[in-house]
Amino acid sequence: NAGVMQNPRHLVRRRGQEARLRCSPVKGHSHVYWYRQLPEEGLKFMVYLQKENIIDESGMPKERFSAEFPKEGPSILRIQQVVRGDSAAYFCASSPDRTNTEAFFGQGTRLTVV
Amino acid sequence: KNQVEQSPQSLIILEGKNCTLQCNYTVSPFSNLRWYKQDTGRGPVSLTIMTFSENTKSNGRYTATLDADTKQSSLHITASQLSDSASYICVVSTTNNDYKLSFGAGTTVTVRA
Numbered sequence: 678n679a680g681v682m683q684n685p686r687h688l689v690r691r692r693g694q695e696a697r698l699r700c701s702p703v704k705g706h707s708h709v710y711w712y713r714q715l716p717e718e719g720l721k722f723m724v725y726l727q728k729e730n731i732i733d734e735s736g737m738p739k740e741r742f743s744a745e746f747p748k749e750g751p752s753i754l755r756i757q758q759v760v761r762g763d764s765a766a767y768f769c770a771s772s773p774d775r776t777n778t779e780a781f782f783g784q785g786t787r788l789t790v791v
Numbered sequence: 792k793n794q795v796e797q798s799p800q801s802l803i804i805l806e807g808k809n810c811t812l813q814c815n816y817t818v819s820p821f822s823n824l825r826w827y828k829q830d831t832g833r834g835p836v837s838l839t840i841m842t843f844s845e846n847t848k849s850n851g852r853y854t855a856t857l858d859a860d861t862k863q864s865s866l867h868i869t870a871s872q873l874s875d876s877a878s879y880i881c882v883v884s885t886t887n888n889d890y891k892l893s894f895g896a897g898t899t900v901t902v903r904a
Binding site: 681683708710712717718719720721722725732733736768770772775776778780782783784785 | 823
């Protein structure tokens with residue numbers, strides 16, 4: 678995990694609150710990917726971003742979820758009005774190019790909705 | 792639908808023994824297949840990556856094989872150590888959307904002394 682930093686590591690939110698998950702990619706990487714992992718399931722693609730652009734958000738629910746990767750600062754995955762079903766581990770990966778061949782993963786943010 | 796199936800779901804082995812994990816996939820068109828190790832509470836870490844033309848690739852005590860004709864891969868762990876206890880995930884990418892990886896659910900390996 679050469680340098681992908683995610684915070685917080687653990688996040689507890691009550692139903693209806695907002696959750697903000699942050700991801701700082703490896704220095705020099707301009708491609709960021711977000712994945713969600715439910716218990717006993719594989720990681721599922723959510724969204725692919727480059728600096729200031731959303732390239733593919735086909736894996737992200739259209740309601741309540743949004744993502745950004747601004748010119749400066751970390752990538753943010755935002756979940757509004759969280760529900761219990763949003764409880765999962767959210768992983769961010771970064772790579773130097775779109776092929777994701779040299780992707781490095783962060784340690785994840787474990788979101789618990791109570 | 793692109794799918795990646797792994798077996799067994801979990802296994803327990805004694806320290807020093809070998810084990811083999813299996814991965815079958817239906818992802819098409821195929822670009823590459825990767826094996827990741829995920830320790831509990833951590834993010835996946837890449838072990839090997841193989842393209843269509845590669846049959847085997849090693850990384851220390853980990854050896855991965857790929858049969859692109861039958862769409863099967865295996866990961867062999869030799870002389871297991873306690874630190875090998877983790878989930879091992881098979882991941883396949885397509886040439887269509889090479890960034891949109893398909894993940895297996897993983898095999899949980901527990902190495903006991």
